Amino acid sequence: MNRGAFVKGVLMALAAMALGWVASKTVASALVMTLLAQSCFYALFALGVGLLIRQNGMVSFGHAAFFGLPGYLIGIGLKQTDIPIELLIPLVVLAVTTFAFLVGLVFVRVHGIAFGMLTLAIGQAVYEASTRLRGLTGGHDGLTIKFPRELFGLPLKTFQQPHGMFLIAWCVLVIVVTLVIWLAHSRLGRLTEAIRENEERAGFLGYRTLWPRAVIFAISAATTAAGGVLFALYNAYISPETVYWTSSGSALIMAVLGGSVAPWGPVLGSMVYFFLKEALGDVTTHWLGIIGISLIVVTVSFPQGLSGLAMRLLGLGARRRHADS
C-alpha cells in the first residue's frame, strides 16, 4: 500500500469515528443506541467470519467459540486471578488468537464440508465445556462477569450504557475494518487470495500454503474475539447460548448477506440483519423466516451480497479491480 492510500485510509477512519461521535451525541433513543452497539459487536463477529471466506475461501460454523471464549476467560480470570483487567483483556485476545492459530494449522489442511465440520466440532466442544464445567463457567446458568469499577481509566458504566458503549464499539469496529482492508491489500492478503484461487500454483511459485491460511484463521478469530470482548464488557454476562452453533450460524448469515467481495461487506450485513430483525420483530414473531427468505433472495440474485450490489450500483467494481492491481 502506498503512502497516499495509507493517509486516505487513516483520514476515512477518523471521519467514520467522528460520525460515530456525532451519532452518540445526537441520537437520544437508548434502544437505537443499544441496537447499534450490539450490531457493532456482531459486525466484528461477522467480519471475522467474512475475512475467512474472503481470504481463505473457507466457511466456519464454529466461530461462536472465538466470540464467547473471551467473555468466559475474562470472567474466570477476574474471579481466579489478580491480573489487572487492562492486561487481562489483551492476554485473553492473544490466548484466543494463539489457540485459533494452532487449531488452524490442523483445520486449514482440509477444505469445504470437512473444514466446516471441524469448525463446528470445535465450536460445539467449547459449548459442551461451557455447560459441563459448572464450577468455572456457571453451566447453563451462565457466568456473571465482575468487572472492576474502572477500566482503562473510564468508569465501568461508560462501557455498560448504550451511548458510551456504542461509541467505543464503533471506534473499535472502524479500526478493525481499516486493518482488515489494509490486510486485504497487504502481501499476506494478496498471497492468501492467490492460495484461495489456486493453491497448487502458489506452491509452484515457491510459497508455503499452510502457514498463511493458518495466520488468516487466527486473525479472523482475533477479529471475532474483539467483538466478544465488547459483548462481555457491555453485558457483564456470558452464557452457553453465545457459543452455541446457532450463534455461528447467525454470524455466517450476516457475512453472506453482506458479501465478501468487499472487506467491509459483513459489517453491512450485520447492520442490515440487526435492524431487519428489530423492525420485523415488531410486526411478526416469524421474523427469522423472513430473514431466511431474504437470505435466499440475496444469495440467488446477488451472489456477491449487499456489498457487491452496492459496489456495482456505485460503479466501484471495476475501479476496485484496478486498485487491487
Place this chain on the structure above:
Amino acid sequence: MPILEARAVSKAYGGFLALDNVNLTVEPGEIRALIGPNGAGKSTLIDVLSGRARGHAGQVFFQDAEITPLAPWARRLKGLARSFQKTSIFPALSVRAQLELAARKAEAGGDVGETLAEFGLEGVAERPAGAIGYGDQRRLDLALALTGRPSLLLLDEPAAGLSFEESMKLAKALREMANRRGVTVLLVEHDMEVVFAIADTITVLQLGKVLAEGPPAQVRADPRVVQAYLGSAA
C-alpha cells in the same frame, strides 16, 4: 554435471505402473522433449520431477543435490519451475498482481514490467487473469513459471489447445527464450512439429519405460519409435 537427474524412478497408481525404473539425465542449457503415446508416463515423470507426485521409488537430483523429499515450493526456491498442461493461473487476481507475487519469491528477483513486455502482456496487465484471452493466459502461465529466472523449466504440453500457427510461434518463442535466459527446458509435447523444431534431445517413453533417447534425427529414424509412436507423423 547434469542439471537434473532421475535415478530408477518408478511410480504406480493403484495397480497401474505409470513409471517403471526410469533413468533420465538432462544437461544444462539443453531443450529436452519427452514424447510418447498416451499413458506412456510423460506427465507422471514431470509430476515426479516437480514434486507434485509423491510416494514414488527412486531418486531425483537437481544441480547435484538430492531433492526427492522436497515439496514443490522448496524445489521452486532452488530454481526448478514448471507450467501445467491445463492453464494454471489466479483468475481473480490481475495479471500484474500475480506476476508481482511470483517476483517476490523469485530467487533472482524479477522485474514485473520487463516480464509483461517480454510476454506481450502489457495491454492486459490490469485485468483479472480470468477475463483475458486463452492465448494471453497461456503466456501468463509461462511468465509465472519463468519469473525470477529459474535454472530449469518443466513444461507440460505448452502447445495444448493452440492452432498450428500459434504452436510454431510458441516453439520459436521458447527457443529464443531458452537461448536468451540460458534456461534448461524439459517439455512434454504431443505436437511433433513443435518438438522437432526446438528439441536438442528427445526421450521417448512407452508404457512407463524409456524406449529411445537421442538427437531428433536419430529418434525420428529409430524403427522402434516409428512403430510405437511416430508412425506417419515422422
